Amino acid sequence: MNTQSSIAIVGAGLFGRLLAWRLARLNHRVTLFERGTPELPNSPAYIAAGMVAPWCESIEATTEVIRLGHISLNLWPKWLDELARDSGEPRVHTTQGTYVVAHPLDLADWQHFVNQVQSHHFLQHAQVGGILNTETLTQDAPELAHFNQALYLPDEIAIDNRSLLHSLMRALQRMQVIWHSDTLLTITEVLNLSTRFDHVFDCRGLGAKDALPTLRGVRGEVLRIHCPQVQLTRVVRLIHPRYQLYIAPRANHEFVIGATSIESESMNGISVRSSMELMSALVTVSPHFFEATVLEAKSHCRPALPDHNPLCEQNIKHPKLWHINGLYRHGFMLSPAWIAHVLTHFFLRKSYEIID
Numbered sequence: 086m087n088t089q090s091s092i093a094i095v096g097a098g099l100f101g102r103l104l105a106w107r108l109a110r111l112n113h114r115v116t117l118f119e120r121g122t123p124e125l126p127n128s129p130a131y132i133a134a135g136m137v138a139p140w141c142e143s144i145e146a147t148t149e150v151i152r153l154g155h156i157s158l159n160l161w162p163k164w165l166d167e168l169a170r171d172s173g174e175p176r177v178h179t180t181q182g183t184y185v186v187a188h189p190l191d192l193a194d195w196q197h198f199v200n201q202v203q204s205h206h207f208l209q210h211a212q213v214g215g216i217l218n219t220e221t222l223t224q225d226a227p228e229l230a231h232f233n234q235a236l237y238l239p240d241e242i243a244i245d246n247r248s249l250l251h252s253l254m255r256a257l258q259r260m261q262v263i264w265h266s267d268t269l270l271t272i273t274e275v276l277n278l279s280t281r282f283d284h285v286f287d288c289r290g291l292g293a294k295d296a297l298p299t300l301r302g303v304r305g306e307v308l309r310i311h312c313p314q315v316q317l318t319r320v321v322r323l324i325h326p327r328y329q330l331y332i333a334p335r336a337n338h339e340f341v342i343g344a345t346s347i348e349s350e351s352m353n354g355i356s357v358r359s360s361m362e363l364m365s366a367l368v369t370v371s372p373h374f375f376e377a378t379v380l381e382a383k384s385h386c387r388p389a390l391p392d393h394n395p396l397c398e399q400n401i402k403h404p405k406l407w408h409i410n411g412l413y414r415h416g417f418m419l420s421p422a423w424i425a426h427v428l429t430h431f432f433l434r435k436s437y438e439i440i441d
């Protein structure tokens with residue numbers, strides 16, 4: 086294997102910067118091109134909840150996505166240890182475990198959800214903590230005791246998305262990855278990079294529509310709140326007939342509250358309707374949330390392909406170019422497993438080229 090390839094990655098969002106880091110660890114010379122600033126305040130990854138929740142997502146996700154999510158769950162702890170060493174930053178904070186709850190009128194939907202999750206063939210008994218009753222909830226999460234029961238999924242995690250993006254940026258700086266920010270590239274310009282680099286990865290998310298015409302954006306809106314009155318330290322999912330609410334805790338009593346899922350590519354700010362729906366559902370989980378301060382209300386679009394599976398495709402006409410996309414609502418859940426998949430393909434194809 087040639088360990089000194091020069092590699093261009095276009096798009097330093099979640100996937101692009103994770104891939105750059107893993108390739109730099111393999112001693113490749115990596116250059117990143119990103120239309121935004123390194124902190125990326127206007128990106129889906131910056132506003133995301135960072136949940137790695139294959140069991141909860143198994144209700145709607147494809148089998149392939151659940152399988153990859155399971156692999157990622159096992160890879161993330163090791164990757165976060167390595168990232169702390171490479172970046173010199175504290176280990177990125179994660180929360181452990183998910184509670185799935187519902188109000189009494191929605192218990193049939195909750196039971197259906199529980200049955201679906203428990204019937205999934207990837208799920209081992211050890212990964213379902215089981216159904217918690219009022220007594221256990223009173224000890225573990227007093228705010229949720231009034232629900233009387235919750236499904237507990239102990240191995241799902243939520244990653245502090247902003248610390249992750251920041252630590253990756255620091256690691257890449259320390260590993261001498263060249264970073265061109267404020268640099269927007271069209272597909273023609275991406276293709277031109279193949280005259281200067283051995284390999285080019287197009288990781289522009291929704292910005293890659295000029296290369297992938299079936300790519301679409303699915304709008305998501307979230308709130309970020311501060312609520313010292315609430316002590317929750319694990320993700321909570323509320324099963325609801327109209328919208329599914331999640332509460333993802335961050336450090337210092339901050340919470341990411343989400344998220345809508347709307348077939349629209351509008352990048353407008355959050356709508357009044359969505360804010361009201363999210364907030365109304367939120368205060369039914371705990372009335373303490375009435376006292377919360379709203380820190381942010383943001384929206385962005387998730388990059389989705391028609392089959393809702395991720396894509397890793399070598400360009401037929403330009404074999405130096407790889408298109409990676411379609412992470413949809415699962416960028417954090419899929420990325421480690423998908424990078425492992427991409428690198429396996431990449432190195433296999435490279436050895437075929439050498440054999441040819």
Ligand SMILES: Cc1cc2nc3c(=O)[nH]c(=O)nc-3n(C[C@H](O)[C@H](O)[C@H](O)COP(=O)(O)OP(=O)(O)OC[C@H]3O[C@@H](n4cnc5c(N)ncnc54)[C@H](O)[C@@H]3O)c2cc1C
Binds near residue numbers: 096099128410414417
């Ligand atoms: C509200 C919300 C909540 C979410 N919650 C979760 C969650 O809990 N768990 C989970 O797994 N996933 C979640 N996601 C999904 C996750 O954020 C995405 O799957 C992920 O960000 C996609 O990663 P990406 O790198 O492919 O694309 P992006 O993160 O969009 O990165 C693409 C990058 O390319 C850059 N770019 C675009 N066009 C160009 C161009 N022409 N030239 C140069 N640069 C360009 C962009 O600026 C961007 O930095 C959520 C998304 C949203 C919107």
